[in-house]
Amino acid sequence: MRILVVGGGGREHALAWRLAQCPSVEMVFTSPGNPGAAKIATCVPGWKPSDWLALADEHEIDLTVVGPEAPLVAGIVDLFESRGRWIFGPSAAAARLEGSKAFSKDFMNRNGIPTARSQTVTLVEAAIDAVRDFGFPVVLKADGLHAGKGVVVAQDQQQADDAIPALLADGRLVVEEFLKGEEVSFIVLSDGTNVLPLPPTQDHKPVYDDDLGPNTGGMGAYTDPCILSERQAEGIMDTIIRPTVDRMKAEGYPFSGFLYAGLMMTADGPKVLEYNARLGDPEAQPLMHRFDGDLAQVLLAAVRADLKNARTSWKPEPSVCVVLASHGYPGTPRTGEVIHGIAAAEACGATVFHAATRLSQYNTLETAGGRVLGVTASGGDLAAAIENTYNAVRQIHFDGMHYRTDIGEKGLKRYNRENMGT
Numbered sequence: 001m002r003i004l005v006v007g008g009g010g011r012e013h014a015l016a017w018r019l020a021q022c023p024s025v026e027m028v029f030t031s032p033g034n035p036g037a038a039k040i041a042t043c044v045p046g047w048k049p050s051d052w053l054a055l056a057d058e059h060e061i062d063l064t065v066v067g068p069e070a071p072l073v074a075g076i077v078d079l080f081e082s083r084g085r086w087i088f089g090p091s092a093a094a095a096r097l098e099g100s101k102a103f104s105k106d107f108m109n110r111n112g113i114p115t116a117r118s119q120t121v122t123l124v125e126a127a128i129d130a131v132r133d134f135g136f137p138v139v140l141k142a143d144g145l146h147a148g149k150g151v152v153v154a155q156d157q158q159q160a161d162d163a164i165p166a167l168l169a170d171g172r173l174v175v176e177e178f179l180k181g182e183e184v185s186f187i188v189l190s191d192g193t194n195v196l197p198l199p200p201t202q203d204h205k206p207v208y209d210d211d212l213g214p215n216t217g218g219m220g221a222y223t224d225p226c227i228l229s230e231r232q233a234e235g236i237m238d239t240i241i242r243p244t245v246d247r248m249k250a251e252g253y254p255f256s257g258f259l260y261a262g263l264m265m266t267a268d269g270p271k272v273l274e275y276n277a278r279l280g281d282p283e284a285q286p287l288m289h290r291f292d293g294d295l296a297q298v299l300l301a302a303v304r305a306d307l308k309n310a311r312t313s314w315k316p317e318p319s320v321c322v323v324l325a326s327h328g329y330p331g332t333p334r335t336g337e338v339i340h341g342i343a344a345a346e347a348c349g350a351t352v353f354h355a356a357t358r359l360s361q362y363n364t365l366e367t368a369g370g371r372v373l374g375v376t377a378s379g380g381d382l383a384a385a386i387e388n389t390y391n392a393v394r395q396i397h398f399d400g401m402h403y404r405t406d407i408g409e410k411g412l413k414r415y416n417r418e419n420m421g422t
Ligand code: AMP
Pocket: 116, 139, 141, 148, 151, 153, 176, 177, 178, 179, 180, 183, 205, 215, 262, 273, 274
């Protein structure tokens, strides 16, 4: 099989890396890709759905896999399907689950899928009234796509007043009840009817340790069996995932692709914070690290609406990914800093996925955006995986580099609570 992976971040590097190792895959192209992906795949320029369709024709691609949300929301899947080309991802109508917070809240409310109480408003005055009704803290969500940064948790009136005008820029704003609990990223493969769950992962959205500071696209993630019990995972499949897939189909826009439910595990059970119409990033990095088997065959089964006959298997060892970010991120990142130490990190046993890197005119590797690298490693247990990952992280340096030092610690605490009563 000849595969095209659309996108140029850490998730796409991780997907291309895993797909390149599949027995059924002859060649992997990625577009636009990045210098890390270029080591295991052929990177070709491309920025919009019509570019990728032309690439698929030119390189006789058998299956295209889409990483980021923007091309999905723009209708890349509809375009490929109209030309009879196989592509893994949701149609534009189904990708509204991510593309519009207002659509996804309405969808959950009319279908009884557990989520936070909310109100969608179009005017500043209505937003202020809604904030008053909910009390503080309150969650304010811009409609549309914002790379994980369109959400503000306002602690007081001043913070709400400051945030509302910018968040209303797309015309609609969701004001939402603040939910307490632990967050879990629950991602499944869907063929529109059948689903196959991936192991649960946990992301770390705020920029600083202990979940302090503004939200980012994700500063690190891990996958470990202790994130959810089997009973909890089954409950999520029954109350959230299956109803979502069933109702999307019944409403006329079946969801095929990676369906990501961002959940809050509240005292009243799991509730959906958001849907994404794709694999999470950085979650994809530890997940692809742990995936065992021929991913291309599984994705092909989903595209053929035959997921009920497919199986996934996973290495038992937990995997951890720590994101190395640029000075200024999640605000305006400083770019053009030379990156040192990737080979040394890999010599420690880690896989270093590139998220925003480029080659300078002198052929040195430099930073090109906010989230620069995802250092990913596994270990015999979660503590060992964390230690192996941070040993590798410490080999890498660029000016202004920052990262969280507590990725996976919630997992260790949970493990200790459950196994040692501490
Ligand atoms: P979203 O893009 O909707 O997932 O929101 C980004 C992040 O904001 C989430 O991962 C949570 O950390 C936080 N968040 C979103 N909605 C809520 C909520 N209702 N209660 C508490 N935190 C939330």
